[in-house]
Amino acid sequence: DIQLTQSPSFLSASVGDRVTITCRASQGISSYLAWYQQKPGKAPKLLIYAASTLQSGVPSTFSGSGSGTEFTLTISSLQPEDFATYYCQQVNSYPITFGPGTKVDIK
C-alpha cells in the first residue's frame, strides 16, 4: 500500500500569510494526487486534482505542484474561510490512501 505523510501536521498562521503544506508518498504516484479541505462537521471539498489542476470554483489563491513522491499545496494569501484541515489523497492505485491531515489554525 502507498503511504502518505503530510507536514506540518498543524500550523498557526495569520490572514494574508502564504502557507505551504507538503505531502510525500512512499512510492511514485506520478501526478495522481488530490487535495481536499475539510471544515468541522462538513464533508471534504476537492481543491486540487492531478497534483496541480484547480477544481472549478476554487479560488486561485490555492495552487498545487509536484509529481512522483513529493507534492505541495500552497495558499498564497490565507483568508478567514481557509482555516480548516487539509488532506492529500493518492489515487494512483488501490487501496486509495489519504494523508493524516494538516490543521491550519488562526494565529
Place this chain on the structure above:
Amino acid sequence: EVQLLESGGGLVQPGGSLRLSCAASGFTFSNYVMSWVRQAPGKGLEWVSAISASAGGGSTYYADSVKGRFIISRDNSKNTLYLQMNSLRAEDTAVYYCARKGSVRADDYWGQGTLVTVSS
C-alpha cells in the same frame, strides 16, 4: 445540481450488520466510479471501498480493514450506491461519506455523511 444523499446509519451492536445507501441525482450515475470514505470521531479520512461504473458493479475494491466484512454494490436503475456492513466492530464507528469519482480519479462530489455507531 449534483447531489449525494446517504442514509441508513445508526446505532448497532458489535457483530451486527447495517446497510448504507447513497441516492445520487443531478448526473448520469451509471457513468461514474463511486466510493465510500469514512471518518472516525476526531480522526482523519479513511478510504473504505470503491466500485466501477458498469451495471452490476463489475470491479470492486476494499480497504484491508473492511475486506471480507463489507460489500459495496450499486443499482444503476435506481441511481443508488450501497454499502453492506457485516460483523461490525467498535472501530467501524465513523461518519460514512459516499463520493463520486470525477476528473483524474479525484472525489469531486461528496454526500453529507451518515453516522454509524457500533456499541453495546
